[in-house]
Amino acid sequence: MNLHKITADWGESQSNSGSGGRGAGAQPGDATWTSRFHGANAWTSPGGDFVGTASAAVAVGGPNTWSWQNPVMASDVQAWLDDPNSNFGWIVIGDELPNQSSAKRFDSRESSDTGNRPVLTIEFEPPATPTPTPITPTHTPEPIVCGDVNGDGEINVVDGVAIMQIIAGIITPTADQVVAADIVQNSTVDVSDAILMLQFFVDKVDSLGDCGPLAP
Numbered sequence: 001m002n003l004h005k006i007t008a009d010w011g012e013s014q015s016n017s018g019s020g021g022r023g024a025g026a027q028p029g030d031a032t033w034t035s036r037f038h039g040a041n042a043w044t045s046p047g048g049d050f051v052g053t054a055s056a057a058v059a060v061g062g063p064n065t066w067s068w069q070n071p072v073m074a075s076d077v078q079a080w081l082d083d084p085n086s087n088f089g090w091i092v093i094g095d096e097l098p099n100q101s102s103a104k105r106f107d108s109r110e111s112s113d114t115g116n117r118p119v120l121t122i123e124f125e126p127p128a129t130p131t132p133t134p135i136t137p138t139h140t141p142e143p144i145v146c147g148d149v150n151g152d153g154e155i156n157v158v159d160g161v162a163i164m165q166i167i168a169g170i171i172t173p174t175a176d177q178v179v180a181a182d183i184v185q186n187s188t189v190d191v192s193d194a195i196l197m198l199q200f201f202v203d204k205v206d207s208l209g210d211c212g213p214l215a216p
Helices: 071-082 157-168 175-181 191-201
Strands: 002-005 035-037 090-093 143-145 210-213
Touching: 143 175, 157 175, 157 191
Parallel strands: none
Antiparallel strands: 002 090, 143 210
16 A cells, blocks of 8 residues: 655545445545545546655555555655645555455544544654853953052042052052052052152153053
């Protein structure tokens, strides 16, 4: 029994043959041998419009549960996911021979035995979760302006007073304040820094420059 991908829409109306096998009169909108929708639209070819190459095939014997499996079926389903409007299902076609009792009957989704109803089972492997690339933050220290002890962007009397307070031990400076106050850059804050600051105030020194980078 071959499974073929149907290429045109088709209908299902109110006809009911009971337990099956005997057939029943077609109702408007039913799919028949010649019509996609009985009374309205015909198949392009009697028997149905479907892809000529089977998506899967299985040799069906006596009463049993039968399944079709083939990678082409996975491609069909993927195509339906990509374009739901093209999903018309599959048609099961047998190789009935003249004068031989080779017809097969399958339960449909209306079967009273829910265990016999057809089921489409999809098995898949989810894509692997990508490993995030660690990002290391970078810090570019900004230069400390010599003499700007309070870090307000200006060199004035407030900074001079701060240097004197550091020398006298009145305040405990931060690491950045020590760098800014060490104007002569001799690795200590002492009277020489206060003198150079005074010379800057009286314009004997044009610029104090940069003392070093900010602490990270």
